[in-house]
Amino acid sequence: MCVSCGCGSHDVTISGAHGEHRHHAHGHDHSHVHGDEHHHHGEGAGTDATRTVEIERGILAKNDAYAARNRARLNAGGIVALNLLAGPGAGKTTLLVETLRILGARVPAAVIEGDQQTANDAERIRATGTPAVQINTGKGCHLDAHMVGHALDELPLPPGGLLFIENVGNLVCPAAFDLGEEVRVTLLSVTEGEDKPLKYPDIFQSADLVLLTKTDLLPHLDVDIDAMERNIARINPVAPVLHVSTKTGGIGLAAWLGWLGDIRRRRLDGLAAAAESRAKSLRAAAEALP
Amino acid sequence: MHEMALCESLLDSLREAAREHGFTRVTKVRLAVGAFAGVEVEALRFGFDVVMRGSLADGAELDILGEPGTAWCFDCGTTVELADRLAPCPGCGGERLRANGGTDMRIRNLEVV
Numbered sequence: 507m508c509v510s511c512g513c514g515s516h517d518v519t520i521s522g523a524h525g526e527h528r529h530h531a532h533g534h535d536h537s538h539v540h541g542d543e544h545h546h547h548g549e550g551a552g553t554d555a556t557r558t559v560e561i562e563r564g565i566l567a568k569n570d571a572y573a574a575r576n577r578a579r580l581n582a583g584g585i586v587a588l589n590l591l592a593g594p595g596a597g598k599t600t601l602l603v604e605t606l607r608i609l610g611a612r613v614p615a616a617v618i619e620g621d622q623q624t625a626n627d628a629e630r631i632r633a634t635g636t637p638a639v640q641i642n643t644g645k646g647c648h649l650d651a652h653m654v655g656h657a658l659d660e661l662p663l664p665p666g667g668l669l670f671i672e673n674v675g676n677l678v679c680p681a682a683f684d685l686g687e688e689v690r691v692t693l694l695s696v697t698e699g700e701d702k703p704l705k706y707p708d709i710f711q712s713a714d715l716v717l718l719t720k721t722d723l724l725p726h727l728d729v730d731i732d733a734m735e736r737n738i739a740r741i742n743p744v745a746p747v748l749h750v751s752t753k754t755g756g757i758g759l760a761a762w763l764g765w766l767g768d769i770r771r772r773r774l775d776g777l778a779a780a781a782e783s784r785a786k787s788l789r790a791a792a793e794a795l796p
Numbered sequence: 797m798h799e800m801a802l803c804e805s806l807l808d809s810l811r812e813a814a815r816e817h818g819f820t821r822v823t824k825v826r827l828a829v830g831a832f833a834g835v836e837v838e839a840l841r842f843g844f845d846v847v848m849r850g851s852l853a854d855g856a857e858l859d860i861l862g863e864p865g866t867a868w869c870f871d872c873g874t875t876v877e878l879a880d881r882l883a884p885c886p887g888c889g890g891e892r893l894r895a896n897g898g899t900d901m902r903i904r905n906l907e908v909v
Binding site: 555557560561562564566568569647648650679704707711739740741743 | 809882
């Protein structure tokens with residue numbers, strides 16, 4: 507059983523940052539002991555007085571609490587986290603590998619990879635020299651904040667670093683789960699067709715940036731890229747849309763890296779300003795003492 | 797199919813509420829589900845029956861109250877109610893809208909023993 511939160515199921519596995527085997531007990535299984543749950547079977551339903559209990563809370567309250575904890579931890583460490591969302595095969599890992607290769611040693615980075623099975627993606631990331639933790643969700647169709655919290659335990663997270671969280675390839679479910687990230691980036695490859703944003707709106711609605719990937723293929727496709735962009739704007743009129751490809755020498759990568767740099771700078775400036783103002787108030791408090 | 801995960805999260809909330817409010821059995825769960833919550837109600841019902849089996853809410857009735865979806869219209873600068881996520885603004889006919897309400901789901905209340 508996990509000591510930090512008492513979870514205990516074997517459906518989810520999380521690797522170490524360098525691929526060490528871990529079998530992290532995890533998840534929300536039904537093996538918890540809850541003494542109150544097994545007494546009532548066979549009782550006459552009519553004999554007990556029912557009452558109504560008002561509890562206004564989100565169904566995902568538990569996930570959101572873990573997400574808040576992750577966010578606080580990332581903020582305290584000066585880490586800027588991105589949640590990368592897309593269907594399977596949109597090119598998330600390929601873009602990430604290329605991004606990490608360009609960033610090189612200039613910006614410290616770490617990666618959390620989410621897939622149902624295999625450590626292939628984490629291995630591809632580690633080949634760039636970047637530490638990566640692989641989460642295998644088993645039957646799970648998305649990452650949740652609880653899994654990400656455990657993955658954070660495994661990663662070196664240097665201040666000012668970028669944390670890329672590559673979600674499970676899925677255009678539906680990951681949208682509902684806050685992981686504690688600073689920004690969401692949704693990828694859509696141009697081969698997927700122009701109406702995907704209309705068919706799967708949630709994943710586009712919550713995006714801070716949409717990347718249209720594999721744009722080197724456009725000359726070979728019938729896809730109407732303007733219609734694709736219009737459909738994204740229909741769901742999310744404020745998210746910028748960038749065209750990228752990692753082939754033919756790279757297309758649009760400078761704009762993507764520029765966006766990334768702006769996000770990181772803005773976040774770190776914000777955290778630094780908050781730290782300065784806290785330092786100021788602590789000094790003022792110290793001065794006030796006799 | 798994240799509806800299963802939602803149901804597991806719901807069960808966690810029920811257990812927590814049972815400790816807080818001192819009940820041992822749940823006979824009815826009333827949820828408010830927004831029109832834009834991204835939840836398939838039938839899948840949620842199926843997941844509910846499966847996940848609650850053997851728990852304090854085994855056999856509980858699931859009552860789902862729909863909540864309207866709303867969106868911010870960037871053209872007229874107001875929040876408007878939308879019947880359909882892809883519908884234009886009922887006020888100005890604009891198509892630059894972003895959902896801002898009816899996007900989540902909450903437990904409203906429970907009937908408990």
